[in-house]
Amino acid sequence: MFKDQTTMEYxxxxxxxxxxxTIFALDSVNVYYGRHKAIRDVTFTIPKNRVTALIGPSGCGKSTILRSLNRLNDLIDSFYLKGKVTYCKQDLYASNVDPIEVRKRIGMVFQKPNPFPKTIYNNVAYGARIHNFKGDLDxxxxxSLKKVVLWDEVKDKLGESGFSLSGxxxxxxCxxxxxxxxxxxxxMDEPCSALDPISVLKIEELINELKQNYTVVLVTHNMQQAKRIADYTAFFNAETNEKGKKVGFLAEYNNTKIIFENPTNLDTKNYVSGHFG
Structure with a gap:
């Protein structure tokens, strides 16, 4: 079912x-942690029902931008954002917007698998229960398990702990x-970085299937992964300010084929070809 990594094409x-x-639009977004400006002047749009990859060297702000899309950064006391982030044309940071509702509509998958200390069944049902789901929970x-190609592997052990599964x-x-x-x-914040190669292939194929019904935005350090599965790619870079701290910015954004084969920015070309990062 899953293709060999050397021949896999999406x-x-x-x-x-x-x-x-467009599902997200960022307009002149600046992110601060206290007095430090961590990201400057980011403007771009993210299309609906596509896979968009955020790539770039460590410290360029990829994960910060990702977490700005569902207001997860709000949990950091020193964080604040200037500029505008819209989701379906609504200002995500407007005073009347509930961050909990935002995170319901904009889900998050983290770098390391983080199942809850519950059964497999209750892991999947958790979100539906806290949001007062009224339908057939079974x-x-x-x-949900069928959508992630896991049902056949776990259907006879739904009462076992989620921790009993492989990575x-x-x-x-999750x-x-x-x-x-x-x-x-x-x-998705580097969803494959903690996984073995076979699991990576399964997750990548799953991501390709998910875009039929969902918009997927992922951070990855794996250039080949971005090249394989992303429709559009944003390359972030960083510069050092006068205090010696990194400030991230968006260097180039386009469809993935152009980013990897014919970028307009020299730093993009050097990064995707492995000359730095």
């Missing part, structure tokens, strides 16, 4: 961004948990 979208429906759990299975369980909450968007 269908990518090379349409111009201007022709696609059906929701089964459907790759745990990550797919994705199923996210899907069960019925989000529109799935954010």
């Amino acid at each position: 269908t990518q979208d090379c349409k111009s961004l201007e022709t696609l429906e 059906e929701l759990v089964e459907t 790759g299975q745990q990550q797919r369980l 994705i199923a948990r996210t899907i069960a909450a019925k989000p529109d968007v799935i954010l």
Whole structure:
């Protein structure tokens, strides 16, 4: 079912961004931690039902931008954002917007699998329960596990702990948990970095399937992964300010084929070709 890594190809979208429906728009976004400006002047749009990869060297702000899309950075006391981030044309940081509702619609999958200390069934059902899901919970759990190609592997042990699964299975369980909450968007922060190569291939194929129904935005340090699965790629870079601290910025953004084969920015070319990073 899963293709060999050397031959695996996914269908990518090379349409111009201007022709696609936008789900996120960032306009002159500056991110601060206390007095330190960590990210400066980021402006770009993210299309609906596509896979968008955020790449760049460590410290350039990829994860900070990702977490700005569902207001997870709000949990850091010193964080504040200037500029505008819109989701479906609504200002995510408006005073009347509930961050909890934002995170319901914009789910998050983290770098390391983080199943809850619960059964496999209750891991998947957790989000639905806290959001007062009124439908058939058994059906929701089964459907969510099928979407992440995990149902056949766990259907006879739903009452066992989520920790009993392998690392790759745990990550797919966490994705199923996210899907069960019925989000529109799935954010992924290096979802494959802690996994073995076979599990990575399964997650990548899953991501390619997810974009049929969800918008996926992921951070990755794996250039080949971005090249394989992302329709669009944003390359972030960093500069050092007068105090010796890094300030991240968006250097280039385009469809993935252009970013990897014909970038306009020299730093982009050097990064994707492995000359720095």
